Amino acid sequence: MPATYVIGDIHGALKALKQLITRIAPKEEDTLIFLGDYVDGWSESAEVITWLMELEKQYHCIFIKGNHDAWCESWLHGIMPEASWQRNGGKETVESFNKLSPEQLAIHTQFLERMLPYHIDHQNRLYIHAGFTSTHGPAHERFEPMLYWDRSLWELALALDPLIPKDSNRYPKRLALFHEIYIGHTPSLNYGEVMPMIAANVHNVDTGAAFTGKISGMNADTKQVWQSDTVQLLYPDERGRNR
Template structure:
């Protein structure tokens, strides 16, 4: 059995189909999704439908992303959020115009069931964005940071690669878990389109919301498979700004 981690999908069902096929995923594989299933490309409702069905055949872990939380508020409370609308929400709102009330209710249940994080028995942490408390996830005062924080990744990028975990100034957050898998901040911001490791952190968001591919990675072997760039798969759409 493999354990496979999947980066931010952002409504790109075609890319999700590609990586499932290219990684030759079977029902024996455990799948850990890092969140942001929606917003950006036009198939957010279809992505959620697919994930609900995939959870029947596979052992799946679904982490909550900030965009998933924004969609939940909109579906439940009809809460308009201009900032969300301008960062991928517009495509989602348009897509849901064709979705039945019954399907919307099933999506609400799915979104409410998402996990803030997942910690496996090998002290490998899976979280959408990060955490700020120096003592770890169980001590975080503001749980919304699990799917909004960027300081964990920014600190990893700024860290001197020659520093050792035993050094006095080494960030304590990086000593708590053997590995940390995140999405949220695409590696395309540093000119990359493949999973990047800094310190103990693996960033698997390879920019599918924009012009990058979607990625699935085997966490034991670090082998990964990618889709075509999303702007090629959705050539007639603008995606996220």
């Protein structure tokens, strides 16, 4: 039976991404769902995008857009994102993309443009970069960037009393909409964890690759987890977003 693998935040760490995919060893019929933030941090953001475009020729890939990808897309369209972008990995992304030809830049821009804001599979599992605020689901989010930035969904899941059953009228409507929810965006390192976390029915697969952590991948059916080496060890002369 084909497997579904969920990949957390990457942040320009091509070496770690290649290592992770090798360790997962997906089959041609499997699905790879990437939760966003492919760029900003380590030095190979453009190279990550190039490799992902090659990867989707081998597997069924679904690419979710993250806040850093939205920033990068704006820059590629000539709109400079907010000043904090440069301090949060944007400088390294600009240096990486400046190595590309105009033709390559156009192809990379198109790739970013066609990324999805979220994906719902046939098992009613939601894959989204950050979260959503509408009690009717992400399709009803009035401000699309919230899908890239929201942390209230994860905070809600963390704070939820685990004794409240899912069929209770006290169970949060946002969480009850889906069988499971897979997110990135908020590093597990923030909570002293180096592995993906679960709270209620929300799986957080961001294990801090932008900082001192690793890139993680999870089988959405079995919940088995694979990880790259610590990204910083693969880029010993860089600092990532460790500022």
